[in-house]
Amino acid sequence: MQTSKVPLKYFIFLLILLSFIFSCRDSREANPEEKKLQVIATIFPLYDLARQIGGDKVKVSMLLPPATDAHNYELKPDDIIRISKADLFLYINMEMEHWAYKIIQTTSSNPRLLPVETGNGITMLTVSENDEDEDHHDHHSASRFDPHIWLDFTNTQKMADTITAAMIKVDSRHSDYYLKNAAEYKNKLADLDNKYRMELTGCKSRTILHAGHWAFAYLANRYGLKYYSVYNVSADSEPEPQKIVALISQIRKTKAANIYYEDLINPRLAETIAKETGVGLLKLNNGHAISKEEMSRSVSFLSLMEENLVSLKKGLQCR
Numbered sequence: 001m002q003t004s005k006v007p008l009k010y011f012i013f014l015l016i017l018l019s020f021i022f023s024c025r026d027s028r029e030a031n032p033e034e035k036k037l038q039v040i041a042t043i044f045p046l047y048d049l050a051r052q053i054g055g056d057k058v059k060v061s062m063l064l065p066p067a068t069d070a071h072n073y074e075l076k077p078d079d080i081i082r083i084s085k086a087d088l089f090l091y092i093n094m095e096m097e098h099w100a101y102k103i104i105q106t107t108s109s110n111p112r113l114l115p116v117e118t119g120n121g122i123t124m125l126t127v128s129e130n131d132e133d134e135d136h137h138d139h140h141s142a143s144r145f146d147p148h149i150w151l152d153f154t155n156t157q158k159m160a161d162t163i164t165a166a167m168i169k170v171d172s173r174h175s176d177y178y179l180k181n182a183a184e185y186k187n188k189l190a191d192l193d194n195k196y197r198m199e200l201t202g203c204k205s206r207t208i209l210h211a212g213h214w215a216f217a218y219l220a221n222r223y224g225l226k227y228y229s230v231y232n233v234s235a236d237s238e239p240e241p242q243k244i245v246a247l248i249s250q251i252r253k254t255k256a257a258n259i260y261y262e263d264l265i266n267p268r269l270a271e272t273i274a275k276e277t278g279v280g281l282l283k284l285n286n287g288h289a290i291s292k293e294e295m296s297r298s299v300s301f302l303s304l305m306e307e308n309l310v311s312l313k314k315g316l317q318c319r
Contacts, residue, residue, distance in 0.1 A: 037171050040083050041090040042097050043070050043288040045150040046118055046163075048301040050090060052185045053164055057174050061086075066292045069264060071147075075099050080106050086113060087170050090163060093119035096147035116166040118159045122149050125217050127232070148286060152218035153193040153305075157186045188302060196223055196309055204317035207254050208284075209247055211270035212262035215286040219308075225316075230273075231265065239269060251277045258315040260284040263291050282311040 037058040041047040047062040054060060063079060064070055070092075083089050084107050091100040096119070104115045124145040149155045164182040168175040200223045208220055213231035220227035230239040230247050251259060251273070258280040261270035267281070274281050285294075285304045294304070312318075 037088065037167060038086040039088045039090065039167075040086045042092065042100070044290050045156070045287050045301050046090040046092070046159075049118075049156070049160055049163055049185075050088075052300075053160060053178055053182045054167060055177065055181050057171065057177060058167070064289075066295050067263065067289055069289060070097055073097070073099060075102060079103070083107060084110055084113065088166055089113060089115045090118055090166075091115070092147055092149065093117055093124075095124065095145050114166055114170055116162065118162050119147070119149050119155075120162060122155050122158055124149060125221060127214055127217070146214065146217050148215045148218055148288070150218075150287060150301075151216060152222045153189045153196075154222070155218065156301075157189050160186055160189070192302060192305060193222075199309060199313055200225070200316065200318060202319040203313070205254055205256060206316070207250060207256070208312070208315075209250055209254070209256055209259040210262075210284065211247065211259055211267075211273050212265050212284070212286075215262070215288075216284065230269065244269070244273065248273060248277060251279060256315075257317060258282045260311070260315060262286060264289045282315045284308055284311055 036056075037054060039050045039054060039058050039060045040063050041050050041060060042063045044062060047060055050058060050060045061082070063083070064073055080103060083103055089103065089107075091097045094100060094117075100115075107113050107115075124147065126144055127146050150159060160182050164178050167178045171178075206224065207226040207228065208216055210216060210227065210229040212229060214229045216229075217227050219225070228247050228250050230243040247259070250256070256277075256279055259270065259274060259277075260282050261267045262284055264286070270281055273279075285308055287301055287304050290299065290304070
């Protein structure tokens with residue numbers, strides 16, 4: 001019985017063909033569809049910063065659902081799984097997301113994941129640092145530090161630098177791209193800061209009266225304003241009667257035309273105070289817990305802050 005043999009030339013051709021196929025597959029995996037950097041950010045300001053800096057080189061997801069208070073968020077097993085698959089995990093600091101340490105501990109064995117404390121190196125205000133009245137000084141003693149650092153746009157620029165450095169650390173090939181985007185975005189933040197400073201001068205009132213949670217002290221501090229709120233730093237806290245009395249007292253003392261509310265807290269208290277004092281209601285957005293409707297509109301951090309400026313100018317009766 002004669003055994004059929006594969007001609008040597010066909011064998012050599014097969015080897016060359018297989019080698020070509022594998023080399024093409026390797027090159028496709030290594031280059032053509034470059035794998036985007038996977039970024040998970042806890043809250044909207046970080047989510048938007050990462051989008052603006054990373055551009056089309058990153059895929060950014062927001063960990064917290066819309067209209068969720070980050071202070072008292074309860075982690076789910078699925079959150080850990082999602083973050084373990086990421087390249088970067090962005091959070092503000094342990095004052096804002098005290099639960100972030102659980103993520104860092106749980107994922108510490110993953111060498112690919114880089115946790116980034118974006119507020120690192122930024123000095124936090126104490127929750128009463130912007131108050132000047134002694135009888136109001138200890139109203140917010142339940143939490144010592146205010147974590148809403150991004151509402152001072154000079155802090156937001158520092159956070160942009162921190163995020164940029166992290167992206168470059170894990171994806172140095174696109175360092176020039178990240179640096180260029182960051183520089184452009186920081187210029188926009190600087191322009192917005194100047195716009196706030198110019199347009200909040202010459203206002204009839206210099207006091208922000210807020211029937212929401214303590215979030216705007218950085219903004220007030222930056223532009224020389226006073227700030228009162230009826231809640232602590234957490235939206236889940238209950239307003240104390242003396243805080244409500246103090247706010248009503250300030251409304252009458254300053255002859256305010258408007259007070260401010262926010263989406264994160266039920267506006268019923270704000271509506272009651274407004275009705276009691278005869279003032280109007282205006283919205284301020286702290287940026288960290290935007291609504292589903294705002295997400296559907298594809299809002300940006302800058303656009304939200306522009307809307308805030310319109311509300312502030314109206315409420316403070318600026319020229």
